[in-house]
Amino acid sequence: MKKLFVFLLIFIAAGAKAQLSGGFESNSSYYVDDSKIKLEQIEAQNRLRSNSYLRLDYKYKHFTTGIQLESYVPKALLNYSPNLKEAGLGSYYVNYKNDSIGLDITAGHFYEQFGSGLVLRTWEDRQLGIANSIAGGRVKYAPFKSVQITALYGKQRNGLGFDFTAGSVFGLNTEFELSTLFKARKISYGLGLSYVNRNEKTDFNALPPSTFLTSIRGNVKKGGFTADAEYAFKSKDALVEFGNVRPELQFDGSAYLLNIGYSRKGLGINTSFRRLENFAAYSQRNLSGNVFNEGFVNYIPSLTKQYDYSLGNIYVYPAQSNLSFEPDRNKAGEIGGQLDVIYQFKKNTPLGGKYGTNVSINFAQWHGLKGIYDAAQRKYEADLLGFSEKYYRELSLEVRKKWNPKLASVFTYLNQYYNTRFVEEAVGEVNANTVIVENTLKVGKANSIRWELQHQWADGGFKNWAASQLEFNLKSNWSFFAIDLYNYGNDNANKKIHYYNIGLAYKQGAARVQANYGRQRGGLICVGGVCRFVPESAGLNLGVNLVF
């Protein structure tokens, strides 16, 4: 804190030409019990809950300093980590950046990603309760335009700004834009190398404190073709079972990633292949597999399409990177891939019509790793290219069509297979078909109506759902909406619930206020393949945000 004051005082002394910017966000809920949905007794003591964030950045010449204040008073919203409590400094930093000498130095909290994030990513996602910035020091140096070197060291945030996980993290990353270096024309290629070391001392003599992750990756691009490949390795670390570190059982891990794409005007194709084996990394061992997403060092997104529609998010596949032993349910990772094709039918053709038609197709399929598993002995040997149980499969088709200057539609069809037994480590499996139609009608010059109709047929899990959303937008400032998700097919009569919501939002420039009343479906809220579990709830929600 004292250091922060000193920096601030320097800036005050420096005076003019400085600039302040910031943002404020607050989300509050008042939870109620209604005929179908009730808060759990232990949660019912705090019906009013609020998460608020105030970020302030102050820039003067090459220096920027900033803080983020966070408040979880009287209590954080339902099912955020218990480490997010009370109010105080969430993060703070001082940065010096001078592009003319290629230098960027940060002391305090920082966010960083090496390559695709397979070996290191720190980021903030308030909806998921993720804020795993590293507090310490980071230096980025670009000796030439085509080379970038990053070195960092620190402790990872877990809770507020002075709460850290037990381990420390050291990272070194280099990116080489080789084609720039060799002055290549019409082709571009590059290389990246990363090293990350997590150091956490334990009382176990058999367990070395350090575990490292390395990554080597390359990319090439010529004309419409792109390709990139990455191999990453994790050194031996103890198996963690239900939060218990097992120093006598140590396993290493690996990741292979390959992407190939082709695109030209009107056509885009991308394919991805990935194999993960025991590749989760945490800055504190016993956080392995924790439900609040705390202590992540690396980022392992599920490589499937991400949906904005509510019924597209009932069965969401999270990447399976952990190692776990259980008779008939051994898991060491995942293997699979996805394919995307996007095509535009031209204007004034039979399928294109007057305005053109856009079609997107996605296919994704993921399996467990085939191999020999011995759950009793905690031993396994996985094949490099072997597919065992199917964890997830999806096929989706999206068609966008503009009918006339006023009316546009989006049709989505989604076919899913979801292996609940392996993905959630529960029972059963689900085959689901979902159809979604969205229409937007422009009324007058600045008003519009948006209407969504969704239906899901499923043979397991929650069974059938129907959903609809109606939205009126007035003069681009006001929005009024009503949503209903109805789980009419649920086998349990008490769970045939209408999850309705009505609300309004007002926005003006950089300010936005939203209020809604209704029910929240329980389940996973997922952003970018990382999910947070929320229990179902009912109540009034108020959100405010402002940027300045």
Added chain:
Amino acid sequence: MKKSATVVMLFLCLGLSVPAQQIPAIKLADLEGNVFNTGQFNDTKGRPVVLAFWATWCIPCINELSIINDKYESWKKEADFEFYAISEDDSRTIKRVQPMVNGKNWDFNVLLDKNQDLKRELNLLNIPYTLIVKDGKIIYRHAGYVTGDEEVLFKAVKDNQ
């Protein structure tokens, strides 16, 4: 808490007399793999520059960019401006950006903000989000997108020629 409150007060006092926010200088990649420094948005030579933040999975963002793309040619004839679509896709979906941009025939400049550094430093909470920058100043902001917002955006572009 007392200390934090004092810090906030200090910041706010400092803020009273300072100029409007600039665009932070952050190195992003374009679709060709070249490095693009966003600091150059602070010297736009008198022209308005539109920054539209989007992602491949964000339906209103795609609606917005599709409509703007339909009107882009005629807008370009009416006004002198630049347009950048800044993708907030992270490594889960970033490989979809180029196929989508080409597959949908978009003519904009596209930049990749793969760990949301620019979005974070601009304090943008949700996408879609549009800004207009002119000579180092953010002169227009708009959160969200509903049909018709593109007309308001283009009017702001024309008013700032």
